[in-house]
Amino acid sequence: MNYDAVAVGKNDLAAGLSFLQDQAARAKFAWLSANLVSKSDLRPLFPASLIRQVGSLSVGVIGLTGHDGSIRFGENEDAVLIPWQKALPDIVANLAARCDLLILLSNNVMNENQAIAESFPDIHIIIQSTPRSGNIVPQLKNKSLIAQTGKQGKYLGWMSIDWQKSKTWGRLGATKELATKKLELDGINGRMSRIERREKKENLPANNSYQALLASRDRLLSEIIFLENELHDLKESGQTPSTYENHFIPLEVNLPDQPEVKKIVETAKLSVNQAGRSQADQSATSPALPELQLEKLVFTGWKGCAACHSPQTTFWEKTAHASAYQTLSEEEQQFNLDCLPCHVTAEYKDIKISNDASVLLALPVQLQQVGCELCHGPGKKHTATQDPADIARIPEIFICIRCHTSERDEEFTYDNDIERIACPASQRQ
Ligand code: HEC
Ligand code: HEC
Ligand code: HEC
Ligand code: HEC
Incomplete structure (x- = not known):
C-alpha cells in the first residue's frame, strides 16, 4: 500500500x-x-x-x-x-x-x-x-x-x-460550491441560447421557460458574485480556507470470491474447530479441570428461570439468541474459542464464568445460548429470593454492544433492536 x-x-x-x-x-x-x-x-x-x-x-x-x-x-x-x-x-x-x-x-x-x-x-x-x-x-x-x-x-x-x-479549514466546500454553480450557469446559458435561436425576439417575454431560465440565471449570478467576493476577500487577507x-x-x-482462497479459509476454520474439540474431550476427562456442574457456577441456566417466567421464556426461545450456539454448530465452529464468547452464556459485565477461556469448550448445555442471564445478570440469588431487586430488569446498551460490535453487526442500534428482543410483560392478576 x-x-x-x-x-x-x-x-x-x-x-x-x-x-x-x-x-x-x-x-x-x-x-x-x-x-x-x-x-x-x-x-x-x-x-x-x-x-x-x-x-x-x-x-x-x-x-x-x-x-x-x-x-x-x-x-x-x-x-x-x-x-x-x-x-x-x-x-x-x-x-x-x-x-x-x-x-x-x-x-x-x-x-x-x-x-x-x-x-x-x-x-x-x-x-x-x-x-x-x-x-x-x-x-x-x-x-x-x-x-x-x-x-x-x-x-x-x-x-x-x-x-x-x-x-x-474553511467553510467547507466554498470553492467547490462556486465551481458547481458556474457549471449550472453554463447549462442555463446554453438552454437560453437554444430558445433564442428558435424564437423571435419579441416572443421571448411571453415564453415561460425562457423567463424561468432568466430568473434562475439572475439568482445564480448573484450567488456566484457573492461567493467570488467571499473567496477574494479571504485570499486578500491571506485567509483562503483549506x-x-x-x-x-x-x-x-x-473482491471476487476466489475458490482456492475460500477453500484454504474453510480448511483452517475446520482445523481450529477440530483442535478445540480435542481440547474439550481432554477437559471432560481431566480431573485437574474444574467440574463444570451448573450448581457450582455463577450462572443458573435458562431452565432455572423458565419455571417462574414462562411467557418470557417462550418468547426468548423464538429469538435468535436461543439458537446462537446452534448457529455455531451448523457452521462447525462450536469449538472455536474465537466465536464462543458471544454465542454462549459466560460473561456479564465484569463477571466471568472462569478466567480460563477453555472452560467455554465444556459448558453445560443450559449455558449454550445467549441466555437470560446475559441480559438480566446472574440469577442465583434472585431465584432463591424471588425479589425483583436481585435481578436487572432492563439491559443497558453496553451489555448489547459487547457482542453487537460494529464489526459483527454494523446495523445495530439499541433503540430499534431492543424492541425486537424485549421479553413480554407478565400478565398480572
Ligand atoms: C421461583 C420463581 C422465580 C425464579 C426461579 C426466577 N424468578 Fe424472576 N421473578 C420472580 C418473581 C416473583 C418476580 C417479581 C414479579 C413481579 O414483580 O411481578 C420476578 C421478577 C423478575 C424480573 C423483573 C425484575 C423487575 O425489576 O421488575 C426479571 C427480569 C426476572 N425475574 C428474571 C429472572 C431470571 C433471568 C431468572 C433466572 C435466572 C429468574 N427470574 C428466576 C420469580 C422467579
Ligand atoms: C453474548 C452476546 C450477546 C449479547 C450480550 C446480546 N446479543 Fe443479540 N445476538 C447475539 C448473537 C450471537 C446473535 C445471533 C444469533 C444467531 O443468529 O444464531 C444475536 C441476535 C440478536 C438479534 C436478532 C434477533 C432475531 O431473533 O432475529 C437482535 C435484535 C439482538 N441480538 C439484539 C440484542 C440486544 C438489544 C441486546 C442487548 C439488550 C443483545 N442483543 C445482547 C449475541 C448477543
Ligand atoms: C464479538 C462477538 C461475536 C463473536 C466473537 C462472534 N460472533 Fe457470530 N454473531 C455475533 C452477533 C452479535 C451476531 C448477530 C449479528 C446480526 O444480527 O446481524 C452474530 C451472528 C452470527 C451468525 C449468524 C448471522 C450471520 O452473520 O450469518 C453466524 C453464522 C455467526 N455469528 C458465526 C460466528 C463464528 C463462526 C464466529 C467465530 C469465527 C463468531 N460468529 C464470532 C457476535 C459475535
Ligand atoms: C437479549 C436480552 C434479553 C434476554 C436474553 C432475555 N431478556 Fe428478559 N427482558 C429483556 C428486556 C429488554 C425486557 C424488557 C424490560 C422492560 O422494558 O421493562 C425483559 C423483560 C423481562 C422480564 C420482565 C417482564 C415483565 O413482567 O415486565 C422478565 C421476567 C424476563 N425478561 C425474563 C427473562 C427470561 C426468563 C429470559 C430467558 C429465558 C430472558 N428474560 C431473556 C431482555 C432480555
Missing part, C-alpha cells in the same frame, strides 16, 4: 515489544510513537514523528499510542506509556515551526482525540483508529479535522486536501 507511517497501537504490542521492534526494523515504512518510552531514561522506543516533503508542502506526522490502561508490559520490558499531555507539547511545537501541515496518528478514542484537538490547535488532522468505531466522516474540532477509516481493510479512506497558506473531499471506498465487495 506504500505506507509512509504507522502509529504503534495497543494490538501491535500483543506479541511483545521486542517482537514489534524487530518487525519495525524490517518494515519499509516508519512505526511512530511519541509516548512509548523507556522506563529507565524516558528515551523514545520508536521515532516520535517524521517529516515528508509532498510537492511544495512539508508534512509532519506524529504517532501516538492509545493509553487506556490496558497495555501491560512484562517485568523485564523497559517500557512505559506516558500520557499525551506530557508527550505532545514539545514535539508539536517543534514540528509546527517546521511543517506546513501537521497530522497526528492516534489510536486514542474520540473523546481523548477531541481533548487533544482542544489543546493543540497546530495539529490539522487527527487520524483516529479505535477498534470500536467504523468509518468516521471528518469532523472539525477546534482547528483539527478528526477522521477514521473502518478497521481490517474493509474500507480505504481517501481524503483529498487543498491546503492553503491560512492553515485553517478544503477537503472525503470518500470511503469499500474494498471487500469488489
Whole structure:
C-alpha cells in the first residue's frame, strides 16, 4: 500500500515489544510513537514523528499510542506509556515551526482525540483508529479535522486536501460550491441560447421557460458574485480556507470470491474447530479441570428461570439468541474459542464464568445460548429470593454492544433492536 507511517497501537504490542521492534526494523515504512518510552531514561522506543516533503508542502506526522490502561508490559520490558499531555507539547511545537501541515496518528478514542484537538490547535488532522468505531466522516474540532477509516481493510479512506497558506479549514466546500454553480450557469446559458435561436425576439417575454431560465440565471449570478467576493476577500487577507473531499471506498465487495482462497479459509476454520474439540474431550476427562456442574457456577441456566417466567421464556426461545450456539454448530465452529464468547452464556459485565477461556469448550448445555442471564445478570440469588431487586430488569446498551460490535453487526442500534428482543410483560392478576 506504500505506507509512509504507522502509529504503534495497543494490538501491535500483543506479541511483545521486542517482537514489534524487530518487525519495525524490517518494515519499509516508519512505526511512530511519541509516548512509548523507556522506563529507565524516558528515551523514545520508536521515532516520535517524521517529516515528508509532498510537492511544495512539508508534512509532519506524529504517532501516538492509545493509553487506556490496558497495555501491560512484562517485568523485564523497559517500557512505559506516558500520557499525551506530557508527550505532545514539545514535539508539536517543534514540528509546527517546521511543517506546513501537521497530522497526528492516534489510536486514542474520540473523546481523548477531541481533548487533544482542544489543546493543540497546530495539529490539522487527527487520524483516529479505535477498534470500536467504523468509518468516521471528518469532523472539525477546534482547528483539527478528526477522521477514521473502518478497521481490517474493509474500507480505504481517501481524503483529498487543498491546503492553503491560512492553515485553517474553511467553510467547507466554498470553492467547490462556486465551481458547481458556474457549471449550472453554463447549462442555463446554453438552454437560453437554444430558445433564442428558435424564437423571435419579441416572443421571448411571453415564453415561460425562457423567463424561468432568466430568473434562475439572475439568482445564480448573484450567488456566484457573492461567493467570488467571499473567496477574494479571504485570499486578500491571506485567509483562503483549506478544503477537503472525503470518500470511503469499500474494498471487500469488489473482491471476487476466489475458490482456492475460500477453500484454504474453510480448511483452517475446520482445523481450529477440530483442535478445540480435542481440547474439550481432554477437559471432560481431566480431573485437574474444574467440574463444570451448573450448581457450582455463577450462572443458573435458562431452565432455572423458565419455571417462574414462562411467557418470557417462550418468547426468548423464538429469538435468535436461543439458537446462537446452534448457529455455531451448523457452521462447525462450536469449538472455536474465537466465536464462543458471544454465542454462549459466560460473561456479564465484569463477571466471568472462569478466567480460563477453555472452560467455554465444556459448558453445560443450559449455558449454550445467549441466555437470560446475559441480559438480566446472574440469577442465583434472585431465584432463591424471588425479589425483583436481585435481578436487572432492563439491559443497558453496553451489555448489547459487547457482542453487537460494529464489526459483527454494523446495523445495530439499541433503540430499534431492543424492541425486537424485549421479553413480554407478565400478565398480572
Ligand atoms: C421461583 C420463581 C422465580 C425464579 C426461579 C426466577 N424468578 Fe424472576 N421473578 C420472580 C418473581 C416473583 C418476580 C417479581 C414479579 C413481579 O414483580 O411481578 C420476578 C421478577 C423478575 C424480573 C423483573 C425484575 C423487575 O425489576 O421488575 C426479571 C427480569 C426476572 N425475574 C428474571 C429472572 C431470571 C433471568 C431468572 C433466572 C435466572 C429468574 N427470574 C428466576 C420469580 C422467579
Ligand atoms: C453474548 C452476546 C450477546 C449479547 C450480550 C446480546 N446479543 Fe443479540 N445476538 C447475539 C448473537 C450471537 C446473535 C445471533 C444469533 C444467531 O443468529 O444464531 C444475536 C441476535 C440478536 C438479534 C436478532 C434477533 C432475531 O431473533 O432475529 C437482535 C435484535 C439482538 N441480538 C439484539 C440484542 C440486544 C438489544 C441486546 C442487548 C439488550 C443483545 N442483543 C445482547 C449475541 C448477543
Ligand atoms: C464479538 C462477538 C461475536 C463473536 C466473537 C462472534 N460472533 Fe457470530 N454473531 C455475533 C452477533 C452479535 C451476531 C448477530 C449479528 C446480526 O444480527 O446481524 C452474530 C451472528 C452470527 C451468525 C449468524 C448471522 C450471520 O452473520 O450469518 C453466524 C453464522 C455467526 N455469528 C458465526 C460466528 C463464528 C463462526 C464466529 C467465530 C469465527 C463468531 N460468529 C464470532 C457476535 C459475535
Ligand atoms: C437479549 C436480552 C434479553 C434476554 C436474553 C432475555 N431478556 Fe428478559 N427482558 C429483556 C428486556 C429488554 C425486557 C424488557 C424490560 C422492560 O422494558 O421493562 C425483559 C423483560 C423481562 C422480564 C420482565 C417482564 C415483565 O413482567 O415486565 C422478565 C421476567 C424476563 N425478561 C425474563 C427473562 C427470561 C426468563 C429470559 C430467558 C429465558 C430472558 N428474560 C431473556 C431482555 C432480555
